[in-house]
Amino acid sequence: MPATTLYRKLVDSHTVERLDADNVLLYADLHIMNEYTSPQAFAGLAQRGLRVRRPRQQLGVVDHVIPTRPVPIAARTIDIAPAARQAANFAANCAEQGIKLFDVRDPMQGIEHVVAPELGLIRPGMVVLCGDSHTTTYGALGALGFGIGTSEVEHVLATQTLVYRVAKDMRIQVDGRLPLGTTSKDLILHIIAKIGAQGARGYAVEYVGEAITALSAEARMTLCNMTVEAGARAALIAPDAITSDYVCERICDMDDAALAAARAAWRQLRTDASARFDAEHRFDASEVAPYVTWGTSPDQALPVDGTVPPLSDAAGDIERATWHKALDYIGLAPGTPIEGIPIDRVFIGSCTNARIEDLREAARVVWGRKVAPGVRAMVVPGSGLVRDQAEREGIAQVLVEAGFEWRQPGCSMCLAMNDDVLAPGERCASTTNRNFEGRQGRGSRTHLMSPAMAAAAAIAGRIVDIRKESRA
């Protein structure tokens, strides 16, 4: 056997057949759906007179359009008619095909990429597909996950497979340890800023190194989740004891013998020592600072003690024009220090940063303090289970006493498909993954950062350097 990367092992173990030099027919162990990228796929399936081939290998979660108003779960409704229609259509499709659905009033509803791992449904060695680009999250648990389009959703529903063009292999090694005050969110913003929004386009990225293995399972999810913002087709971290413990604590359908067999198999899921990568990057974690985006692309990010770059720093005319548009949109002048930029809103949430560890970080920064006057700050937990746990731990109370809105789970203002939307010109410190034009509302201005940095911004009313706080 030639030396092989973890990525290739996962592809090979799921290859039904080779189609040509570039493409394989790839088997999906699990397929997750949401209400907005699946309806046309179900309709297409019905038009062909087909049924879902493997209903038990599907999971449905209503997350993108659901309101997050803090009403009791049993009273949750979707009031916007097209969104309600979409959710009802989804529920009908899942019911008709025998697919497990976490619907609007389910206490375990949440963001799909938070719900699936916390229920032990994502396991090392899996191929997991979903009509959502942030499916790369699952690489944190040693599963090959990636986003697909609606036509591909239909293909998976019909065949449990996908026509898949194999990616190239990239290794990103991160040595050292992350400094105090920084998180895996800062690490991924640092990496994207260095390699660019298409720096990993066409690649499956495997993360290795001391800084990576030191991360918790949830911190790894943040890292792999946002690797898609560098254009990556997948992100992977070889499973270790942290992974196995996280997964085994959550699996409820396997006995001890089966779990032991699984753990033994997971230990084999690693890149062979002499395997070759098509591209390699190396970073030093000690150089990572709290990062904040200044523009309208996730690679337009800087350490918080930096200043908005002059247009003369752009690499060529196209980048200069792109920066010019970005600065015009975001309303910042070159030379402006990032620290001190006043903010109107704070959003703590999304599949990137709405897990329990993220909320603990935010609570640690804000306890005993108040959100600055004039700032509206909200926390949207990643799932019903995260919400319950935060309430049990007292985190919710800390956040509420500080003046944060404590809301029901959903994708919410990460993409503003529900009614959580910024007004034109509003500036938001956000723990989400995309600072695109209009992403959080028409004319919205988004600054991506870690939960601790967003929480500190809420208290100060402006972007601050968490390292200067006693609670870094």
Place this chain on the structure above:
Amino acid sequence: MQKFVRKAGLVAPMDRANVDTDLIIPKQFLKSIKRSGFGPNLFDELRYLDEGFPGQDCSQRPKNPDFVLNQPRYQGASVLLARANFGCGSSREHAPWALEDFGFRVVIAPSFADIFFNNAFKNGLLLITLSDEKVDQLFAELYAQEGYRLDIDLANQVINTPSGESIAFEVDAFRKYCLENGLDDIGITLEQADAIRTFEARHRASQPWLFRG
């Protein structure tokens, strides 16, 4: 999926890098359960001066005169010339649906985001990757000449420019076959049902933990 038909198409420019799918089709238009009707909201936030919402009569909305697709010389364009990393961001297939519903059949750029790339071909939208230099050259020619058209010859994999230059391009053989014949790959994969069943049985036996009990 409609077949790709060779035709000299009017070209419009989208002269910025990293055009994301939120920009191509904003989220408020994603609450449809249909595949069609997204064209009037393509690039909505750039194209109109007011805020758009689903179900509006877009012909009555104030247009942004500075936006390129609103300019008279680009009306009827079917080829979009773009910059690097076109289609980055969300996996929403509504982006190619909107481009196609608007009338685009071809997008030319130095690079495309991967999920968008797959989605486009599944909908008969041909994406052509050219070098930065070639794309720069086409932008220069396009800006210099009103009514600039490109003849996209998929069968021979060449773009013919008005000056008589032929630019070769690469396209995956399977994708080309599907485009030329208006086929999608579900029908093709369904013919592999036996192979999938055989694989599945072996896979489940060797790694039972991959399946919910």
